[in-house]
């Protein structure tokens with residue numbers, strides 16, 4: 001089946017498949033969002049259907065919840081699970097310290113809550129996600145709709161004092177309509193090019209009224225599994 005995949009999908013698939021080795025029967029598993037995480041959910045579904053794996057899955061988005069149910073995973077809420085053994089998720093960028101930018105799919109709020117409530121967060125990625133410094137990928141910031149333009153202006157003002165290379169802030173749209181997250185919020189994308197101090201930026205952004213959470217994951221990821229189009233996988 002994997003022969004029919006494009007090189008990028010093959011890379012995502014082999015990383016996702018490798019990550020399922022960390023999942024054992026009886027575990028409660030956080031299920032990430034995005035195209036790489038979708039491969040992982042499908043691989044877990046196969047293990048559940050055909051190999052007797054017994055797990056409870058906590059999805060990080062409505063999209064993942066639907067996919068997980070479709071492939072036969074027993075889906076529960078985070079409040080039902082309380083705490084998870086492992087979360088497996090994709091990323092938009094990761095650096096040498098395993099800090100991440102996530103939220104390209106607009107799900108970073110639930111993703112961060114679920115990953116933080118897990119013994120271990122495993123990130124699955126293709127090699128293009130590795131960066132020297134975070135920030136080439138626009139940093140998603142989830143904001144509540146009330147006073148969104150005021151919040152955006154406050155973020156822009158805050159960025160003036162920060163160690164970043166770009167400062168443009170745009171509201172995310174899909175098909176000309178504002179993107180709305182699963183929590184009913186908007187997403188602002190911060191085009192920063194290079195983030196000098198991700199930890200400081202994350203803390204400062206989250207202090208701005210109206211900001212719900214940003215897509216920087218600091219000290220959250222434990223393992224990154226990188227897949228390659230030739231089927232190789234590296235773990236670090």
Ligand code: 5RP
Nearest residue numbers: 034035036090103104105107
């Ligand atoms: C969704 C995410 C995704 O994990 C991230 O965007 C990577 O997606 P993909 O695996 O499709 O490249 O953070 O909010």
